[in-house]
Amino acid sequence: MRPESLKWIEAAKVLAADPEAKVHCPKNEDEFLEVHDVPNPADPDQFERHLICPGCGATNILLMRKS
Numbered sequence: 001m002r003p004e005s006l007k008w009i010e011a012a013k014v015l016a017a018d019p020e021a022k023v024h025c026p027k028n029e030d031e032f033l034e035v036h037d038v039p040n041p042a043d044p045d046q047f048e049r050h051l052i053c054p055g056c057g058a059t060n061i062l063l064m065r066k067s
């Protein structure tokens, strides 16, 4: 696995637990990741958590389940 993938997994773990956490972009470490929660209209019990770097545009999407 590429180091970048491992960093995304680590970032996802941190931001799944705390969406306010400051996590550097796993791709270029240029900016802190922005977090946007997007509802899933097909399943109200789930939503997508989009992790987006405002610097380079790197994006990762987590599927979250509402607790």
Ligand SMILES: [Zn+2]
Pocket: 025, 026, 027, 028, 029, 030, 031, 053, 054, 055, 056, 057, 058
């Ligand atoms: Zn970036």
